Amino acid sequence: MDPLEEQQQELEVLQSIYPEEITVLDPSTYTIDIGLDVQPKGQCVELHVKYPKDYPEVVPVIRIVRGQAAEEDYDSDEEEVEETLDYEGEPVFLDAEDYAELTSKMQEVAEENVGMASVFAIASSLKDEAEELHASKVRSNEQKLEQARKAVEDEEQKKFVGTPVTPESFAEWRKGFRAEMGLDNIEAEKVKARGGKMTGKEIFEKGLGGEEEEEDMAGLALE
Known part of the structure; x- marks a missing residue:
């Protein structure tokens, strides 16, 4: 076609x-x-x-x-x-x-x-x-x-998620906070005034764990 x-x-x-x-x-x-x-x-x-x-x-x-x-x-x-x-x-x-x-x-x-x-x-x-x-x-x-x-x-x-807290990060923060607030110096003066002894609360707050410290705390509790 x-x-x-x-x-x-x-x-x-x-x-x-x-x-x-x-x-x-x-x-x-x-x-x-x-x-x-x-x-x-x-x-x-x-x-x-x-x-x-x-x-x-x-x-x-x-x-x-x-x-x-x-x-x-x-x-x-x-x-x-x-x-x-x-x-x-x-x-x-x-x-x-x-x-x-x-x-x-x-x-x-x-x-x-x-x-x-x-x-x-x-x-x-x-x-x-x-x-x-x-x-x-x-x-x-x-x-x-x-x-x-x-x-x-x-x-x-x-905005709603914070930084995870670990024992190490808490210890670091605690150390810096105490230094900033001068807490260690204040407690040192208190201990000196009591003849070198700390209260159970002070031992706990300073994080001084261990068997010897537990015995000290027990003794302090009886005082």
Whole structure:
């Protein structure tokens, strides 16, 4: 069949499938707006197609951009939109990098279908790939949001967690505290005034453990 005839037949079929979505610029050039089943609603991608003279024996020239409705006229349930916000609180949309990735993937689909009319296959694959890419961005943003929340919670939790106390750290603190308050000098004066003997309380507070000290404390208790 003559390439021009095949192109004309494919275009007629596409016009019957996408009566509202297709815009024919000339017999070999047209665009198709493909709506996506995502949140926020109203997002679509626009497939640009141009037939080379030998199509379908060669791949069509394709380009994928953001559809006119995307980000401008979307309408969604508020609760559903909230579930698809990015980690900065904005609705999730495909960006320029995503459209470049979609164009590359659709070129692969076109190459797989060389020799036959391929635009419908490209349009169908584009819808699936775009929706999956959007879902992937939503999942990624949910993970980022959860990580951000956890980081905030961890910082808040640090306010309620003190430094663990060990015997060594307590002894060091106690030594510094007694030196700062001059307690050792005060007690030394008291002991000197009593002829060199300490009370049981003083022995305990100075941490002088041991059997001999326990005997001293017992003797002091009897005095």
